[in-house]
Amino acid sequence: MTPTLLTNSRNGRTNHLPFGEKRDGPLFNQHILSVKQFAHHDLEQIFAVADEMRMMVERVGSFDLLKGKVLAVLFYEPSTRTSSSFIAAIQRLGGSVIPINEVKYSSVAKGESLPDTIRTLEAYADVIVLRHPETGAAELAAKYARKPIINAGDGVGEHPTQALLDLFTILKERGKIDGATVTMLGDLKYGRTVHSLARLLSLYNVKLNYVAPDLLKMPRELVQELHARYIAQSETNSLEEVLGETDVLYVTRVQKERFANLDEYEAVKNSYVITPEILARAKSDMVLMHPLPRVGEISEAVDSDPRAAYFRQVEYGMYVRMALLAMVLGKA
Amino acid sequence: MTPTLLTNSRNGRTNHLPFGEKRDGPLFNQHILSVKQFAHHDLEQIFAVADEMRMMVERVGSFDLLKGKVLAVLFYEPSTRTSSSFIAAIQRLGGSVIPINEVKYSSVAKGESLPDTIRTLEAYADVIVLRHPETGAAELAAKYARKPIINAGDGVGEHPTQALLDLFTILKERGKIDGATVTMLGDLKYGRTVHSLARLLSLYNVKLNYVAPDLLKMPRELVQELHARYIAQSETNSLEEVLGETDVLYVTRVQKERFANLDEYEAVKNSYVITPEILARAKSDMVLMHPLPRVGEISEAVDSDPRAAYFRQVEYGMYVRMALLAMVLGKA
Amino acid sequence: MTPTLLTNSRNGRTNHLPFGEKRDGPLFNQHILSVKQFAHHDLEQIFAVADEMRMMVERVGSFDLLKGKVLAVLFYEPSTRTSSSFIAAIQRLGGSVIPINEVKYSSVAKGESLPDTIRTLEAYADVIVLRHPETGAAELAAKYARKPIINAGDGVGEHPTQALLDLFTILKERGKIDGATVTMLGDLKYGRTVHSLARLLSLYNVKLNYVAPDLLKMPRELVQELHARYIAQSETNSLEEVLGETDVLYVTRVQKERFANLDEYEAVKNSYVITPEILARAKSDMVLMHPLPRVGEISEAVDSDPRAAYFRQVEYGMYVRMALLAMVLGKA
Numbered sequence: 001m002t003p004t005l006l007t008n009s010r011n012g013r014t015n016h017l018p019f020g021e022k023r024d025g026p027l028f029n030q031h032i033l034s035v036k037q038f039a040h041h042d043l044e045q046i047f048a049v050a051d052e053m054r055m056m057v058e059r060v061g062s063f064d065l066l067k068g069k070v071l072a073v074l075f076y077e078p079s080t081r082t083s084s085s086f087i088a089a090i091q092r093l094g095g096s097v098i099p100i101n102e103v104k105y106s107s108v109a110k111g112e113s114l115p116d117t118i119r120t121l122e123a124y125a126d127v128i129v130l131r132h133p134e135t136g137a138a139e140l141a142a143k144y145a146r147k148p149i150i151n152a153g154d155g156v157g158e159h160p161t162q163a164l165l166d167l168f169t170i171l172k173e174r175g176k177i178d179g180a181t182v183t184m185l186g187d188l189k190y191g192r193t194v195h196s197l198a199r200l201l202s203l204y205n206v207k208l209n210y211v212a213p214d215l216l217k218m219p220r221e222l223v224q225e226l227h228a229r230y231i232a233q234s235e236t237n238s239l240e241e242v243l244g245e246t247d248v249l250y251v252t253r254v255q256k257e258r259f260a261n262l263d264e265y266e267a268v269k270n271s272y273v274i275t276p277e278i279l280a281r282a283k284s285d286m287v288l289m290h291p292l293p294r295v296g297e298i299s300e301a302v303d304s305d306p307r308a309a310y311f312r313q314v315e316y317g318m319y320v321r322m323a324l325l326a327m328v329l330g331k332a
Numbered sequence: 333m334t335p336t337l338l339t340n341s342r343n344g345r346t347n348h349l350p351f352g353e354k355r356d357g358p359l360f361n362q363h364i365l366s367v368k369q370f371a372h373h374d375l376e377q378i379f380a381v382a383d384e385m386r387m388m389v390e391r392v393g394s395f396d397l398l399k400g401k402v403l404a405v406l407f408y409e410p411s412t413r414t415s416s417s418f419i420a421a422i423q424r425l426g427g428s429v430i431p432i433n434e435v436k437y438s439s440v441a442k443g444e445s446l447p448d449t450i451r452t453l454e455a456y457a458d459v460i461v462l463r464h465p466e467t468g469a470a471e472l473a474a475k476y477a478r479k480p481i482i483n484a485g486d487g488v489g490e491h492p493t494q495a496l497l498d499l500f501t502i503l504k505e506r507g508k509i510d511g512a513t514v515t516m517l518g519d520l521k522y523g524r525t526v527h528s529l530a531r532l533l534s535l536y537n538v539k540l541n542y543v544a545p546d547l548l549k550m551p552r553e554l555v556q557e558l559h560a561r562y563i564a565q566s567e568t569n570s571l572e573e574v575l576g577e578t579d580v581l582y583v584t585r586v587q588k589e590r591f592a593n594l595d596e597y598e599a600v601k602n603s604y605v606i607t608p609e610i611l612a613r614a615k616s617d618m619v620l621m622h623p624l625p626r627v628g629e630i631s632e633a634v635d636s637d638p639r640a641a642y643f644r645q646v647e648y649g650m651y652v653r654m655a656l657l658a659m660v661l662g663k664a
Numbered sequence: 665m666t667p668t669l670l671t672n673s674r675n676g677r678t679n680h681l682p683f684g685e686k687r688d689g690p691l692f693n694q695h696i697l698s699v700k701q702f703a704h705h706d707l708e709q710i711f712a713v714a715d716e717m718r719m720m721v722e723r724v725g726s727f728d729l730l731k732g733k734v735l736a737v738l739f740y741e742p743s744t745r746t747s748s749s750f751i752a753a754i755q756r757l758g759g760s761v762i763p764i765n766e767v768k769y770s771s772v773a774k775g776e777s778l779p780d781t782i783r784t785l786e787a788y789a790d791v792i793v794l795r796h797p798e799t800g801a802a803e804l805a806a807k808y809a810r811k812p813i814i815n816a817g818d819g820v821g822e823h824p825t826q827a828l829l830d831l832f833t834i835l836k837e838r839g840k841i842d843g844a845t846v847t848m849l850g851d852l853k854y855g856r857t858v859h860s861l862a863r864l865l866s867l868y869n870v871k872l873n874y875v876a877p878d879l880l881k882m883p884r885e886l887v888q889e890l891h892a893r894y895i896a897q898s899e900t901n902s903l904e905e906v907l908g909e910t911d912v913l914y915v916t917r918v919q920k921e922r923f924a925n926l927d928e929y930e931a932v933k934n935s936y937v938i939t940p941e942i943l944a945r946a947k948s949d950m951v952l953m954h955p956l957p958r959v960g961e962i963s964e965a966v967d968s969d970p971r972a973a974y975f976r977q978v979e980y981g982m983y984v985r986m987a988l989l990a991m992v993l994g995k996a
Contacts, residue, residue: 061458062400068726070755072748081452084404084430088456091402091428096755098748099431099763112957115964120745120956123979124752126725292452293444300447315455393790394732413784416736416762420788423734423760431763624784625776632779647787 024330031142032150032324034158035196040203047168049323049332050316054172057092057319064094065331072098072125074117075152076132081292081314082152082162086129089321098125115144122147127328130154148328156192161324162291163196165317170248172316173287173309177201181245183209186252186272186297188218193291194252195222207232209242213268216258239271243278248287253297274298279305289313356662363474364482364656366490367528372535379500381655381664382648386504389424389651396426397663404430404457406449407484408464413624413646414484414494418461421653430457447476454479459660462486480660488524493656494623495528497649502580504648505619505641509533513577515541518584518604518629520550525623526584527554539564541574545600548590571603575610580619583629606630611637621645688994695806696814696988698822699860704867711832713987713996714980718836721756721983728758729995736762736789738781739816740796745956745978746816746826750793753985762789779808786811791992794818812992820856825988826955827860829981834912836980837951837973841865845909847873850916850936850961852882857955858916859886871896873906877932880922903935907942912951917961938962943969953977 026045030037038046056063071090073083078101087097098121114132118141121128130141131152138151138158153159171177182201184194188210198208198218208231210218217235226233236242243249254272259265274288279302282288290298290310302308326332358377362369370378388395403422405415410433419429430453446464450473453460462473463484470483470490485491503509514533516526520542530540530550540563542550555565568574575581586604591597606620611634614620622630622642634640658664690709694701702710720727735754737747742765751761762785778796782805785792794805795816802815802822817823835841846865848858852874862872862882872895874882881899890897900906907913918936923929938952943966946952954962954974966972990996 060400062402068724068756068758070726070752080432080449084432084453084456087430088402091430092400094400096428096760098751098755100744100748111959113964116957117744119975120978121748123975124748124982293448295443300445311451311455314452318456392732394734412764412781416764416785416788419762420734423762424732426732428760625780627775632777643783643787646784650788 025327025332027324027327027332028330029148030328031138031145031148032160032328033138033142034151035160035163035199037160038164038200038203043164043167043200043203046164046320046323046327047171049327050168050319051172053319053322053326054316057322062092062094065326066090066329067094069093069095069127069325069329070098070125071095071325072100072121072128074100074121074128074130076130076137079131079153082131083129085314085317086150086152086321086325089318089325092318093322093326095126095325114141118145118149127325150324150328153192156190159192159196161317161321162193163200164324165313165320166193166197166250166289166291167200168320169289169309169313169316170287173312174247174285178205180204180247181207181209181242182248182250183211183239183242183246184218184250184252185211185239186254187216187258188212188252189216190258191252194250195219197250198222198226202226202229202231208234209246210235211237211239211242211272213237213254213264213272215264216254237268237271239278240281243282246282246286248289249274249282251288251290251294251297253295272297274302276301276305279307282307357659357664359656359659359664360662361480362660363470363477363480364492364660365470365474366483367492367495367531369492370496370532370535375496375499375532375535378496378652378655378659379503381659382500382651383504385651385654385658386648389654394424394426397658398422398661399426401425401427401459401657401661402430402457403427403657404432404453404460406432406453406460406462408462408469411463411485414463415461417646417649418482418484418653418657421650421657424650425654425658427458427657446473450477450481459657482656482660485524488522490528491524492528493649493653494525495532496656497645497652498525498529498582498621498623499532500652501621501641501645501648502619505644506579506617510537512536512579513539513541513574514580514582515543515571515574515578516550516582516584517543517571518586519548519590520544520584521548522590523584526582527551529582530554530558534558534561534563540566541578542567543569543571543574543604545569545586545596545604547596548586569600569603571610572613575614578614578618580621581606581614583620583622583626585627585629604629606634608633608637611639614639689991689996691988691991691996692994693812694992695802695809695812696824696992697802697806698815699824699827699863701824702864702867707828707831707864707867710828710984710987710991711835713991714832714983715836717983717986717990718980721986726756726758729990730754730993731758733757733759733791733989733993734762734789735759735989736764736785736792738764738785738792738794740794740801743795743817746795747793749978749981750814750816750985750989753982753989756982757986757990759790759989778805782809782813791989814988814992817856820854822860823856824860825981825985826857827864828988829977829984830857830861830914830953830955831864832984833953833973833977833980834951837976838911838949842869844868844911845871845873845906846912846914847875847903847906847910848882848914848916849875849903850918851880851922852876852916853880854922855916858914859883861914862886862890866890866893866895872898873910874899875901875903875906875936877901877918877928877936879928880918901932901935903942904945907946910946910950912953913938913946915952915954915958915961917959936961938966940965940969943971946971 073086075083127148129150129152130138132154135155135157137154142149151158188194256265286307287309288307405418407415459480461482461484462470464486467487467489469486474481483490520526588597618639619641620639737750739747791812793814793816794802796818799819799821801818806813815822852858920929950971951973952971
């Protein structure tokens with residue numbers, strides 16, 4: 001009954017849970033909290049399992065690997081895409097779901113602390129997926145949990161499963177990650193998605209281009225962090241400058257609300273919309289990605305282009321989440 | 333990756349999806365969008381499967397015909413009855429559910445288009461049930477979907493599964509549909525339910541009576557459409573006039589809000605409430621139906637009358653939805 | 665089709681449903697409405713089944729005892745803890761769930777009566793768990809239902825499954841219930857939890873201490889009811905007076921809102937917070953319980969004390985609900 005404190009594993013990046021059970025495969029009984037916990041070989045293992053999941057789903061749709069396992073989906077803020085992805089993932093593995101979406105009306109509304117909510121849910125569920133508006137919430141939850149916690153986004157903090165699915169998409173669409181020139185476009189300042197993805201990419205041999213308005217540039221600390229890892233990075237306001245060499249174009253949304261001056265927004269917004277004309281000047285095998293939802297950043301006329309990978313990206317996400325669920329439950 | 337455009341099948345009524353898979357039974361891989369897509373023999377097939385479903389549920393409760401299949405229930409407006417019916421239907425067939433009820437808080441709130449939401453969900457699910465406040469939404473969704481879409485109501489447009497369950501109820505309660513005199517009562521102007529049911533009934537040899545206040549009469553276009561199909565129709569303000577010959581009495585709600593003048597409402601409202609006294613003058617084997625929820629249109633004193641079929645109607649609905657799910661997934 | 669009226673069974677406490685099926689084990693086809701319906705031997709049977717459930721969950725996690733059974737979870741007011749517990753319970757038994765949490769947006773919002781909603785849901789589900797803000801709602805529902813209704817709280821009325829899990833917790837933590845001195849602390853006036861638990865405890869050989877501010881004392885009627893059953897009861901404002909003899913300390917929340925005069929609240933509030941200092945003066949094997957959520961009544965510093973049983977209590981709750989579901993469905 002004592003709160004289970006996390007201990008760092010030998011590589012200093014992963015957390016494991018002292019369940020007293022013996023380890024059963026990589027990530028078994030571990031929390032998924034941050035992209036920072038993964039080494040290169042962790043990613044290889046996750047993607048190998050995700051690829052098995054893909055093949056099984058294509059062949060049989062669903063199978064009973066996690067039959068009888070219960071996933072609690074605890075979302076303190078709504079995200080249909082992410083919660084649906086996890087729900088489909090556990091169900092295609094034969095498990096079931098306790099969905100908790102209306103936290104505002106629940107025990108929490110009565111003032112219950114996150115640790116108490118977690119210790120309640122782990123009495124019912126085998127694994128908990130947590131979405132929370134506050135940075136650090138997932139780590140706090142993990143500090144008290146005896147069951148694995150998967151961070152599905154905590155404020156401006158981390159969203160590790162999104163970064164993993166982004167990387168898996170690059171791997172599946174290109175065949176390999178090494179050697180890729182990845183251009184990130186749009187709001188690179190506030191987007192936790194691109195931050196996490198850049199960190200994961202730094203475990204590979206890649207080149208990164210950042211294309212953003214001055215106001216929304218990649219944070220200096222992150223650029224320096226990656227520079228220290230010998231990642232080649234370049235920065236520009238103009239997609240045209242780097243489009244020709246781009247293997248992967250990762251588009252994010254530029255929100256009007258980020259601009260104090262509306263004229264400034266009007267001046268830049270069209271530079272960041274992907275149209276068939278722009279694609280005509282891109283590599284014929286470029287991979288065009290977007291974390292979705294999109295609201296105009298990619299023209300619908302682009303959807304039929306074979307390079308448009310964003311809906312396949314959604315599907316890859318389900319396979320990655322299936323892999324993570326199977327691995328933390330020791331069934332991969 | 334190109335959006336899959338629907339093509340009309342040979343009879344010009346049904347839509348099929350160019351999946352590249354061979355057809356596996358009627359309705360396989362088809363969308364269920366409108367009652368207009370069904371020919372008489374389609375209905376016979378649906379009702380035959382629904383009847384098998386009924387027998388299986390009565391015998392074993394649930395069975396694994398759709399084990400491993402995932403249904404996304406995407407409701408842009410709430411409808412406990414309809415969503416619960418589909419959820420029970422897929423679960424009694426061994427499948428599972430991604431429930432999406434809070435669309436207002438989700439990606440859609442962030443401005444995502446219906447086609448994008450559909451293309452996201454079909455990465456997770458095998459079939460999508462859609463409820464939407466706007467007419468034409470289901471058709472728009474189907475235009476982009478590679479997985480079957482079932483329309484669970486789109487604004488004042490269609491609600492085909494309701495009409496199918498209404499017809500199945502008549503079939504099961506009477507033994508046959510041909511030869512029935514069906515009287516529709518209440519708000520015949522705005523009720524999509526009665527419009528869809530009337531269209532389906534026109535595939536049979538029936539007589540239709542419309543009983544409504546002047547303000548809420550059956551639309552002229554629909555009356556003419558059915559007239560062109562040689563359906564005998566009569567219209568009156570008074571239930572008494574046609575009660576004696578009625579085999580099926582289909583009651584709908586007369587909403588106060590439809591009347592500009594409250595006196596007008598007060599004048600008519602009592603003519604449209606079914607009481608034991610009214611039933612005493614009806615055929616002894618009449619079938620009394622209501623799409624529910626009711627709010628006073630049928631007195632609770634009538635519930636114990638064997639002719640009151642509205643709660644059995646709810647149950648028939650589950651069988652029809654089980655049949656549709658099995659058929660579009662090629663497992664009927 | 666006539667509404668099924670409940671008849672009293674021979675002991676005048678339990679309700680059974682005239683399904684025409686033969687009885688299959690205790691509680692088969694019965695509603696769970698009130699703790700008053702249980703005799704001592706009923707509790708023994710429930711706890712024996714709950715203990716089997718616990719052993720099975722510890723051994724295999726889930727199993728298919730209720731495979732194919734569908735539970736409708738109909739909550740007219742939110743309670744994450746209780747609904748999650750029932751959802752986990754049916755899923756760990758292989759069954760599935762129709763969750764209905766947003767009643768305010770649903771048919772009910774359109775004015776549907778509870779009996780109509782129940783008669784609709786029982787067309788889909790095998791058993792219905794009902795939470796409702798109005799006292800008597802569960803009994804009303806049961807009056808119309810042909811499927812078993814489980815009361816998950818109706819206003820200030822009953823919450824029988826909470827009382828059963830509380831009692832099961834005492835049994836499992838102490839090994840037996842007889843001989844226990846149980847001290848109830850906090851708001852004993854408005855807490856339906858302590859009322860129901862006290863009634864159940866009166867079926868055993870126990871001593872009850874009530875520790876509450878004057879304003880929130882145990883209701884006189886209940887004290888007299890238990891007195892008539894020869895239960896030893898004592899009442900005080902001071903926990904210290906009875907702490908030393910206490911085997912089970914059941915803590916509830918003292919809500920500021922109950923006090924007209926805030927000074928009065930300030931004067932008492934600290935007497936009712938459990939800290940390590942208080943525990944230091946308690947029996948070394950005392951069982952510390954709380955129905956949760958807690959908001960300060962028990963210091964978090966107490967969580968690591970082996971006597972803190974409140975998170976285990978949550979888990980016992982799942983086993984009790986698994987037992988009840990299996991029993992009313994005739995599968996225990």
